[in-house]
Amino acid sequence: MKRIKIDRSKCISCLTCVTACSVAHNGEDPRNRVVVSEGGVNTPIFCRQCDLPECVFTCMTGAMTKDPQTGYVTYDQKKCASCFMCIMACPYGVLKADKLQHKIIMKCDMCMDHPDQTPQCVAKCPMQAITLEEVAQPALIAARGGTL
Known part of the structure; x- marks a missing residue:
């Protein structure tokens, strides 16, 4: 499984990753953001792309699922009831509703629909603070045949 890794010491808050995400999704709200703590x-x-994703467990309609092949958490807008349980359940505060309709969940799709099939935040980061790295599949998921 591949995961996005972040080296905060390299990040300069240039927001290139945020812009690249928005451009990759035809100008929609970005699925990522950069915050600066009080300490700078x-x-x-x-x-x-959690191993045991709370957003998937709380989704009543099956709009959030974990792909056993890639390990990515996927979102199906057509199944979504816009209840926002996934947003409330995410322990990292990553998920959010879109700014215009407040119905669509802004969820990273790892740019699987992009011609490069590479997350554009990774591809465009000028400081290489964001990388895509291979990680081992957790034993719990592997024991279940790749499913939750």
Whole structure:
């Protein structure tokens, strides 16, 4: 499984990752953001594609699922009831509703529909603070045949 990794010490809060996300999704709200703590620490916020995703467990309609092949948490807008349980359940505060309709969940899709099939936040980061790295599949998920 591949996951986005962040080296906060390299991040300069240039917001190139946020802009790249928005451009990759045809001008929609970005699925990521950068916050600066009181101490001045730059912190890019991305979906962690959790091993045991609370957003999936709380989704009543099956709009949020975990793909057993990629390990990515996926979102199906057509199944979404806009109850926002996934937003409330995310322990990292990553998920959010879109700013215009307040019906669509802004969820990282790892740019799977992009021609490069590479997260554009990773591809465009000028400081290489954001990388895509291979990680081992957790034993719990592997024991269940790749499913939750």
